[in-house]
Amino acid sequence: MKRARRLSLIGIGPIGASIIKLAHNRKYQWIGAVDIDPQKRGKDLGQVAGLKRKLGVQVESSLERVLQQKPDLVIHSTVSSLEKAYPQIMECVHAGVDVISTTEELAYPYQRHNELAKRLDQQAKKNNVTVLGTGVNPGFLMDLLPLTLTGPCWEVRHLLVERRIDADLRRGPFQHKIGAGLSVVEFNQTISVGGGHVGLLESLYMVAAGLGITIDHIEESIEPMIAAAPFNGRLIAVDKGKVLGLRQSAQGYSNGHEIISLSFAAFLGLENPADRIVLDGEPTIEMVIPGGIPGDPATAAMAVNSIANVLAASAGLVTMKDLPVPRAMGSWADTEVGPYEI
Incomplete structure (x- = not known):
């Protein structure tokens, strides 16, 4: 097993900042970071992340310079699109550095981006490194967690996963991503060019592959949730008739039968937010997480908590x-911040 303590980061947005804090608390050493924001360049990484101390690491504009410092592993936290993230990830691979990325389309890229996935796998093996895409969704809630729950089952006939988020409690970029405040026409235009939640299909295909199921076809839907009355939110006010957010779903069919159903609803003012998994099988299992798992800190935790597994994994x-x-290796008792303060 490779042993690494020296990390570098690509992308210091809200999730990247949380990754910095959590990895610092887990006694990893940050030796480099890169970001495209000119306001962050040249500043100390601890300051940019909101830590109470400096880390002695200057935020760079050049990934090449960061990789020259020979990190043991790079955590990549920039965009959802694999096509956009691919050049940066491949640059790390060619430098012989393991990569953990929060790029949603990398979570299970073999269906929608098979050629990119094959190239990444080939080059990772050639350079003896491991590349992983992870996060809370995709990466855990709608794929790894339900797969884990099938462990005690003799048979699985159907899987339902529902994620319900009150978007009023989330940060501004998330509200923008789900179309809050747009007209219906603007919402439809945004969806037509790839808007909405990214990762639903990646989760569906990962679950199917994990259960050995061949998916014949998939049905998808995305619809806006319209304000029946004016809504005054924490960050945004939405007029009657405008969009509060969205409801998105994907169903996977095998031999003419629906096998997997994933449902994602996120809009301002959604009541009773929760995450719910129902396995219809032998036995039938139902899990409900009241309030749901907070997305940003959980994605940061998935990245940091996966470091040990990536280091132990085969190349590719x-x-x-x-x-x-x-697993959440380490105690919070002697750290600066708790898991939901990051």
């Missing part, structure tokens, strides 16, 4: 279903 492109279930 891997997914969460290929690795042991990540």
